[in-house]
Amino acid sequence: MIFKIFIITFAVLFIVRLLLGLSQKKIDATNFLIWILVWGSVIVFTIHPTLADQVAQSIGVARGTDAVFFVAFMIMFYFIFRLYSKITAVESDVTETVKYIALINRKLDRGVKRKKK
Amino acid sequence: MKKSEIAIVVPAYNEAKTVGKLIKKLVYAGYKNVIVVDDGSHDQTFEVAQNCGAVALQLPINRGAGGALRTGFSEAINLGAKIVVMMDADLQHRVSDIKKLVEPIVKKKLDIVLGSRLLGEKHKMPKTRQIANITGNLTTRLLLGINVTDSQSGFRAIRAKALKKMDLKSSRWEICSEMVGEIKRLNLKFTEIPIKVVYTTYSLSKGQNFKNGLKTLARLLAIKFK
Ligand SMILES: Nc1nc2c(ncn2[C@@H]2O[C@H](COP(=O)(O)OP(=O)(O)O)[C@@H](O)[C@H]2O)c(=O)[nH]1
Numbered sequence A: 001m002i003f004k005i006f007i008i009t010f011a012v013l014f015i016v017r018l019l020l021g022l023s024q025k026k027i028d029a030t031n032f033l034i035w036i037l038v039w040g041s042v043i044v045f046t047i048h049p050t051l052a053d054q055v056a057q058s059i060g061v062a063r064g065t066d067a068v069f070f071v072a073f074m075i076m077f078y079f080i081f082r083l084y085s086k087i088t089a090v091e092s093d094v095t096e097t098v099k100y101i102a103l104i105n106r107k108l109d110r111g112v113k114r115k116k117k
Numbered sequence B: 001m002k003k004s005e006i007a008i009v010v011p012a013y014n015e016a017k018t019v020g021k022l023i024k025k026l027v028y029a030g031y032k033n034v035i036v037v038d039d040g041s042h043d044q045t046f047e048v049a050q051n052c053g054a055v056a057l058q059l060p061i062n063r064g065a066g067g068a069l070r071t072g073f074s075e076a077i078n079l080g081a082k083i084v085v086m087m088d089a090d091l092q093h094r095v096s097d098i099k100k101l102v103e104p105i106v107k108k109k110l111d112i113v114l115g116s117r118l119l120g121e122k123h124k125m126p127k128t129r130q131i132a133n134i135t136g137n138l139t140t141r142l143l144l145g146i147n148v149t150d151s152q153s154g155f156r157a158i159r160a161k162a163l164k165k166m167d168l169k170s171s172r173w174e175i176c177s178e179m180v181g182e183i184k185r186l187n188l189k190f191t192e193i194p195i196k197v198v199y200t201t202y203s204l205s206k207g208q209n210f211k212n213g214l215k216t217l218a219r220l221l222a223i224k225f226k
């Protein structure tokens, strides 16, 4: 029971953070929906564990907890993948910016020297 | 081809100890257009390069050999070079080999000449580097569909016109393979020639190792499947 309360509090805290995030425009609508679904179902399945079993049976997995873990893993992999792609994109943007700074600095440098002469 | 139409691009990360000597050797050999790209070093690489009379560029933060090289390539093209030679700052590559790299571009009208550590005297390369290279070559072959003996070599000469056409994006070591891939995509005329590389404990303490190799592989996959 204590464990259940712990999980639910945790999920509620996350949802509050999501709502705050949305109102402060720190996250976009799609992400908001995905995470609300995730934490919402965490709450639902904690309160009604048998519901998970029903869902599991309907998609052909033996136990409810297995199905929950399976979905959780899929979601995690999805976000890890997205994080990885975003970081890669940011990395390459940083390189382009750094390259640009170096070339501009060199140009300015040349300009200064020419003026001195 | 006049030596004044050749630009030497040298990516340098913490190479203050060697880069000055390299520039002097290059200038002495008649290559006056030396472009050193300091890759966010923590030592005096940039100052040394400037004082020794090279065109010195500085990346404010370390971006890896790919970022440094691409910056140097842009500058070389800005300066109107006809042929661009890339080489390491750690004195591993011999200035005397530059002529051999440039010659086929002029005489045989090739677009790019790759220096290969594996043509000629194989045994000179340490085991760890050999393994890195075999893996690198195999993946370049599988992913990019082109067969070379040394896909990871950092000693190459490229015709500026061909370089301009290349669409290079990578920041780190995968630039070596990316260039090879561009040869295939753009149907560039190329050859490989044997070069001698000096391996000192100084040079072996840096550069491509197994961990980096795995990262390079991941980035190559990203290039392939993006
Ligand atoms: N290790 C390392 N080398 C860099 C980096 N950026 C530019 N370089 C230069 O890339 C060249 C090749 O690097 P090196 O460590 O000698 O690699 P190796 O010769 O392939 O073993 C040298 O001139 C380095 O100074 C970087 O971020 N890391």
Ligand SMILES: [Mg+2]
Pocket: B088, B090, B092, B203, B207
């Ligand atoms: Mg080296």
